[in-house]
Amino acid sequence: xAKLTWAEARSAATAGRPLxxxxxxxxxxxxLFFLILLAPIAFFLLVAxxxxxxxxxxxxFTLAPFIAALSGPTLQGxxxxxxxxxGTAILSLAVALVLAWLVQRTNLxxxxxxxxxxxxxxxxxxxxxxxxxxxxxxxxxVLADLGWPVSGLSHAFFSPLGVIFVDTTKGVPFAxxxxxxxxxxxxxxxxxxxxxxxxxxxxxxxxVLPILxxxxxxxxxxxxxxxxxxxxxxxTIASTSNFPVATMTLFNAVDNFPVNFPVAAAVGWLLxxxxxxxxxxxxxxxxxxSYQVLSGRSRTSARIQLSRRGQSAGIGIxxxxxxxxxxxxxxxxxxxxxxxxxxxxxxxxTLTLSNYLALARHPSTLGPLGLxxxxxxxxxxxxxxxxxxxxxxxxxxxxxxxxRILDLLLLATVGLPGILLxxxxxxxxxxxxLATVGLRLxxxxxxxxxxxxxxxLPITARxxxxxxxxxxxxxHDAARVHGRNALGAWRTTVVPxxxxxxxxxxxxxxxxxxFELPISQLLYPPGQEPxxxxxxxxxxxxxxxxxTTLMVTSVAYALTVVGLxxxxxxxxxxxxxxxxxxxx
Amino acid sequence: xxIRALSKRPLLASATxxxxxxxxxxxxxxxxxxxRAARAVxxxxxxxxxxxxxxxxxxxxxAFQKATGIKTELLCDSTGxxxxxxxxxxxxxxxGLIWVDGNQPFAELDDEGLLxxxxxxxxxxxxxxxxxxxxxxxxxxxxxxxxxxxxxxSAKIKTPPKTFQQLLEPKYKGLLGMNNPSISGPTYPYVxxxxxxxxxxxxxxxxxxxxxxxxxxxxxxxxxxxxALQTGQIDMATIQSSAIIGALASNPDYRxxxxxxxxxxxxxxxxxxxxxxxxxxxxxxxTAYVLSKAGQHQMKIGDPTGDSNxxxxxxxxxxxxxxxxxxxxxxxxxxxxxxxxxxxxxxxxFTANIVN
Numbered sequence: 001x002a003k004l005t006w007a008e009a010r011s012a013a014t015a016g017r018p019l020x021x022x023x024x025x026x027x028x029x030x031x032l033f034f035l036i037l038l039a040p041i042a043f044f045l046l047v048a049x050x051x052x053x054x055x056x057x058x059x060x061f062t063l064a065p066f067i068a069a070l071s072g073p074t075l076q077g078x079x080x081x082x083x084x085x086x087g088t089a090i091l092s093l094a095v096a097l098v099l100a101w102l103v104q105r106t107n108l109x110x111x112x113x114x115x116x117x118x119x120x121x122x123x124x125x126x127x128x129x130x131x132x133x134x135x136x137x138x139x140x141x142v143l144a145d146l147g148w149p150v151s152g153l154s155h156a157f158f159s160p161l162g163v164i165f166v167d168t169t170k171g172v173p174f175a176x177x178x179x180x181x182x183x184x185x186x187x188x189x190x191x192x193x194x195x196x197x198x199x200x201x202x203x204x205x206x207x208v209l210p211i212l213x214x215x216x217x218x219x220x221x222x223x224x225x226x227x228x229x230x231x232x233x234x235x236t237i238a239s240t241s242n243f244p245v246a247t248m249t250l251f252n253a254v255d256n257f258p259v260n261f262p263v264a265a266a267v268g269w270l271l272x273x274x275x276x277x278x279x280x281x282x283x284x285x286x287x288x289x290s291y292q293v294l295s296g297r298s299r300t301s302a303r304i305q306l307s308r309r310g311q312s313a314g315i316g317i318x319x320x321x322x323x324x325x326x327x328x329x330x331x332x333x334x335x336x337x338x339x340x341x342x343x344x345x346x347x348x349x350t351l352t353l354s355n356y357l358a359l360a361r362h363p364s365t366l367g368p369l370g371l372x373x374x375x376x377x378x379x380x381x382x383x384x385x386x387x388x389x390x391x392x393x394x395x396x397x398x399x400x401x402x403x404r405i406l407d408l409l410l411l412a413t414v415g416l417p418g419i420l421l422x423x424x425x426x427x428x429x430x431x432x433x434l435a436t437v438g439l440r441l442x443x444x445x446x447x448x449x450x451x452x453x454x455x456x457l458p459i460t461a462r463x464x465x466x467x468x469x470x471x472x473x474x475x476h477d478a479a480r481v482h483g484r485n486a487l488g489a490w491r492t493t494v495v496p497x498x499x500x501x502x503x504x505x506x507x508x509x510x511x512x513x514x515f516e517l518p519i520s521q522l523l524y525p526p527g528q529e530p531x532x533x534x535x536x537x538x539x540x541x542x543x544x545x546x547x548t549t550l551m552v553t554s555v556a557y558a559l560t561v562v563g564l565x566x567x568x569x570x571x572x573x574x575x576x577x578x579x580x581x582x583x584x
Numbered sequence: 585x586x587i588r589a590l591s592k593r594p595l596l597a598s599a600t601x602x603x604x605x606x607x608x609x610x611x612x613x614x615x616x617x618x619x620r621a622a623r624a625v626x627x628x629x630x631x632x633x634x635x636x637x638x639x640x641x642x643x644x645x646x647a648f649q650k651a652t653g654i655k656t657e658l659l660c661d662s663t664g665x666x667x668x669x670x671x672x673x674x675x676x677x678x679x680g681l682i683w684v685d686g687n688q689p690f691a692e693l694d695d696e697g698l699l700x701x702x703x704x705x706x707x708x709x710x711x712x713x714x715x716x717x718x719x720x721x722x723x724x725x726x727x728x729x730x731x732x733x734x735x736x737x738s739a740k741i742k743t744p745p746k747t748f749q750q751l752l753e754p755k756y757k758g759l760l761g762m763n764n765p766s767i768s769g770p771t772y773p774y775v776x777x778x779x780x781x782x783x784x785x786x787x788x789x790x791x792x793x794x795x796x797x798x799x800x801x802x803x804x805x806x807x808x809x810x811x812a813l814q815t816g817q818i819d820m821a822t823i824q825s826s827a828i829i830g831a832l833a834s835n836p837d838y839r840x841x842x843x844x845x846x847x848x849x850x851x852x853x854x855x856x857x858x859x860x861x862x863x864x865x866x867x868x869x870x871t872a873y874v875l876s877k878a879g880q881h882q883m884k885i886g887d888p889t890g891d892s893n894x895x896x897x898x899x900x901x902x903x904x905x906x907x908x909x910x911x912x913x914x915x916x917x918x919x920x921x922x923x924x925x926x927x928x929x930x931x932x933x934f935t936a937n938i939v940n
Contacts (some may be wrong), residue, residue, distance in 0.1 A: 055675035073936045244935065252935065255664035256928045257689045259671035312767065328585045419668070426672040443678055521665040522672065526633050526657035537660060 092171030130330025640886025713897030777847025
């Protein structure tokens, strides 16, 4: 029998596949992207130059919103945001590299705990971290009450430095997840090659770091986009630290009456342009190279054995990081939920469990938690499935212009504050023309969930695309050659290699949607409050302690879900899936 | 070309098909959640959609539904997001009525022709209430508070100021806090009222600049400013009267003082002119109910530490126990049609020059 070339074998393997799904699925995918992402975003951005299109003014063409956005406090906010986002991205990556190396490549004690704590940081709302530090460092805050001289520290915190610090604590988990999957999955053969050829540890590092480039650039892009679109820190420390940022100026345009959507849209354009620049930098850095190093032949790497001093130093770094990011806000928030109304100091006399008891007595207040759980479950599951597809499109070397358009579209969604995406959904799905043909989507839980999906998909795809870039699809092709159908080949090759990242991406999407606020505010149907709206309503009515109690309960609930899913993965997933990417 | 490229990748197609299928299932799962027009067809009645930022709105809506049998759906949020939602819905409004604090947004909505005009429920307004009704009757007052007056810690301040001008005195340097009008709903009426009282925008800007030089602290909303008072960052604050009255019970040293020239902040209802006739009629019934004895009772019990601390605008109404008499207060009302359109510009100026 004549020997088949690889190309012939591949061709033979794919020749007989059913065309049906391909014919239907491809267009359906792009129609879906158009409906959930492109149409609302494009319509919203259009308002900046054609306000009349959405009944937001009389002009059919104007540049006035851009002139307004590029002057005065709005311009200052944009410049501040750029500096803040670049600084935060670089700092977050540096910290994440250290943490990920310790957890993935050394025998540091308590690795499981550190990994879990990264998740806890990720799902802690950014304004809570800010609030915790504010409570600690304000003139008559906890430290001042204890007699510590905090004025210098307080001055430094309530400044751009404090803003960068809190944003970095939120950025590190993103960077950590992007890096650690790649770092953990990287076989030891590259380091070995360097060492065999006489290179020292530095040479091995010089070899490994470039291999991690896709994950590092992915981390930088994610942190940049997340920071530039963050509102939690912008609305807390940034607004009181003489450091106005773009999301705050944008919020001012939408929250002040008369509502100025055209100026908000112009700021949106500028945010998208900033993210376009970040994407351009990423693509320039990675152009023309392949980073497909993860294959079935990758050997799991041996962990570096830390000395006793190394262990102490490593654990010290971890305790310092998580103490700063979690310990402080946790103490502040827990104390707030345990305080009697209007108590200003924490003593035994001012502590009470009444807020938790009230929550237990009125389980109806937990209704929003149930609703948000259901919405998050559905939207996240769809986002992960679609995210897998998108990550594949983004990482194919010859995917060309459509992939780049898709990438920009996804990053634009990450960079656009949720309030703009929500408004775009109203503009499009509340069009009278749709109602006349019987399509009434605005004001339904369905549309709210689709918007959650649209908001969650880009970040999910970005989380997946780093590890996806490292998969050698020869494995998949081999499965096809040996008779697996398309789905079967993915299930037995790609999915196992990505299973841990998929799990993380799902958990992140789930917790993100559970606490999502701006989209919820604009799209939730009357009488069906999601969790974030209920918490905000409690705070707005001066119910500081009950609001905090509901929030603490919800965070504890989210942590429980995370724990259960992780345990479920341990118990149910095949052993091979769990071994991929785990250094021994 | 794109479609062809994708059609060559069955795995992509398969995953997409799964996602689309899940999305379809989602839509089936949410079949019960249809917008109001669709529901109206099914049950033969239009639900009344209430957009509200009032602390007592849940009590009021529940009582109204019980009393009239009219299905009412409440969309409860802060004033800002509610107005943003109304603005985004402009080419196809979905709201039935809006119930928030402050005349100015209503003046703006009226200027844009979005409100039903010349409707007043058949109740007897008191003199205060009559003074708050606009000439075209496009919105209806349901009660009033004061946009901002003084709360101070009497353990630290023995001689509180009696006028806004006295806040500039050196002995109060660094002691005063207020909210940011760009973020806090009731604060723009306060700032614009202050400017009106002092003789205009430029005099108001000068005053606020001097206040900043005297160590003014600016926080986001009432809760943050009160928190600053509780934690000793400041010793006095100018915030909404209802929030002050609610906070008085929390600390025996807290006192309320009415500064000369404070501005009224009425709560108003405006009805969507583009709602169906049925819904407009329901909204009118809701308004009449709110101003009835039963409705006023709900307003007084629905949010005891916040919005329930209001002064009634109907004859025979009395404020909740603990709310001081308004008669001794030197207050003013400002023209919302003059000051409403200036909101964005003044808030931008405040953000650039006072906050930062």
